[in-house]
Amino acid sequence: MNKPLSATLLAAAFSLTVATSTFAADPVTLRIGDQKGGNRSLLEASGLAKDLPYKIVWSEFPAAAPILEALNAGALDVGHTGDLAFLSIYAAGSPIKAIGGVRANADTQAILVRNDSPIKTAADLKGKRLAGTRGGWGQFLIDATLEKAGYKITDATFAPLGPVDAKIALVAGSIDGWAVWEPYVSYAVLKDNARVVADGAGLTPTLTFIIASDQAIATKREAIADFLQRLNKARTWSREHVEEYAKNTAELTKLPEDVLLRAYKAQDTRPIAIDDGVVKEFQEASDRATRYGILSKPVDVSKAVDRSFTQAAPASN
Secondary structure: OHHHHHHHHHHHHHHHHHHHHHHHHOOOEEEEEEEOOOHHHHHHHHOOOOOOOOEEEEEEEOOHHHHHHHHHHOOOOEEEEEHHHHHHHHHOOOOEEEEEEEEOOHHHOEEEEEOOOOOOOHHHHOOOEEEEOOOOHHHHHHHHHHHHOOOOHHHOEEEEOOHHHHHHHHHHOOOOEEEEOOOHHHHHHHHOOEEEEEEOOOOOOOEEEEEEEHHHHHHOHHHHHHHHHHHHHHHHHHHHOHHHHHHHHHHHHOOOHHHHHHHHHHHOOEEEOOOHHHHHHHHHHHHHHHHHOOOOOOOOHHHOEOHHHOOOOOOOO
């Protein structure tokens, strides 16, 4: 009677060992938040989404804000967002870090007006109604532009509108100007007959960060590091194949190819390493945003970043 029992126990133990080994062999899963035409299409267009040693579960969001909310809630491991939007939620205590990112040319953040507007330069913005994203680079660019022109930030009326509503308002004439980024700038210029009257050159860092949760950094570091390296390689590919990248993204997003081509050429988006220079530049922008009241309190940027993922990475800072 003992022999069958021993055999049964041995079989059960073997089955448990096999099950445990199978479970351990399962690849890591990265839950990544994306926007349409974002990092997923970049990886796929460049061919770098193949042969992944881990699994990616992509979730598409309409904007960066809900990506940050999902990261904060633990529903995502990785996402991407503009730097100031990231700081806003980090400053509120969110357990997240910036681990890498890209830089675009700062003049691709711009304040637009209708072509028939009497506004010709930044000096004409005083007393006008200007729209932009609250707590992001739209609001920052408006404030910085007014300050550069010698005005107070209260010398114009700020209308907190997202890109879709702001575009409609500008075309309808219910706002005088709109602070926004690419590809909205190129679309407005090419399709809506808008003009640029000011841009972010010398005013904004124009960084987009890859963000990861502290939990994911602690438990999925190798997969995150590989994903980031692939993104950097894909971004380098996109700079060398701008026309192909614009065509692929146009097919995916249904945005006009000429709009994307203009935007990509103007942006010249390139990978960054999070080094002392980036931290210093971002700290200065953060302090300025605090002075403007965009951030509710000062932020120590050095604690908001994890430099270890890009220390050895080639980048174009």
